[in-house]
Amino acid sequence: MNINILSNSEVQTLNEIIENAQNIVICCHKSPDGDALGSSLGWANFLSSCGKASTIVAPDAYPDFLQWMPGANSIVRYDKHTEQATTLLQNADLIFCLDFNGSDRVDEMKDALDASPAKKVMIDHHLNPRMETVLTVSHPNMSSTSELVFRIIWQLGKFEEMSKECAVNIYCGMMTDTGGFTYNSTQPEIFFIISQLLTKGIDKDRIYRNVFNNFSQWAIRLRGYLMSQKLNVFSDLHASYFTISRRDMRDFHFIKGDAEGLVNEPLRIKGMKLSVSLREDDRRDNLIWVSLRSVGNFPCNKMAEDFFNGGGHLNASGGRLNCSLTEAEKVVREAFAYYEGALTGWGPLPKSR
Ligand code: 5GP
Ligand code: MN
Incomplete structure (x- = not known):
């Protein structure tokens, strides 16, 4: 070895x-x-x-x-x-x-x-x-x-x-970087x-x-709420996103780490290839933190570069937007549409914008 x-x-x-x-x-x-x-x-x-x-x-x-x-x-x-x-x-x-x-x-x-x-x-x-x-x-x-x-x-x-x-x-x-040795860990x-x-x-x-297994009761309730009320699934595109607003954070007594890893959760849906989360900054207005996770060869880092001022790894990346949460949702929908071919498997990866 x-x-x-x-x-x-x-x-x-x-x-x-x-x-x-x-x-x-x-x-x-x-x-x-x-x-x-x-x-x-x-x-x-x-x-x-x-x-x-x-x-x-x-x-x-x-x-x-x-x-x-x-x-x-x-x-x-x-x-x-x-x-x-x-x-x-x-x-x-x-x-x-x-x-x-x-x-x-x-x-x-x-x-x-x-x-x-x-x-x-x-x-x-x-x-x-x-x-x-x-x-x-x-x-x-x-x-x-x-x-x-x-x-x-x-x-x-x-x-x-x-x-x-x-x-x-x-x-x-x-x-932690391999999700408990469930990805990136075949060596x-x-x-x-x-x-x-x-x-x-x-x-x-x-x-x-x-x-x-170290969450507060509030964190578990927040996670359940986000998955049941805030998740938008685009089945045809094998993609989904959810948002976390400042109000959600207040309602569920949010502390740092409460939403950690939650962006992976929608990938447990059969056939899902891409999951995006949008989180309002807890203090600054018009600052949205974006996390992306993908499965297989879909390059979420390319989407992060193209649409979210960020980057990262093939299957795990992030970025940020300077706009409201509603405007950020529009950007996500645009990004999904732009990558439709690659997400459905019917077309190639689009050129970088
Ligand atoms: P997370 O969603 O956990 O914030 O980030 C996932 C991965 O994307 C991490 O490996 C992180 O290094 C990368 N990442 C997050 N934000 C950025 C960014 O703004 N630029 C670049 N290049 N990578 C990022
Ligand atoms: Mn690392």
């Missing part, structure tokens, strides 16, 4: 960079998910086992159901502690950028990240890396950045020293890695419950 992914010169560069660093910061993308947190926390654990302290700086809040992750409570939030986060970025001599491919993905933290004089190293699995770095470890064929983190630690010969906390974080990231190496993580004493069933 070949776990190694770095070239010899990359190994050397990475070792040297870590060795020489004094002030290390780890950054992840806006609205961190299980993989952003798992890879960042796992990498921080690893650095600490090398005798190197580091601080994780995240652009904003992570979902409530990830609070339990080992080390999560010491993450510095840029939106909440802007001055402290800016100082950390400014004083850093090494910044690891984990689970994102460009500084636009850290949203409001972009200027502070770009302005930092620190050396930057990207470790990521999204397409099209676009940041000036001293080392870019970009592998879009990996299930998750957490898998990449494992492979790097393994290749550097540091698996023996890996703590249980590190293993928990890596497992959690791999699990045999993934299960070799899991078998190794289990030797560290992690309780994978408990990690699953912590993440997927």
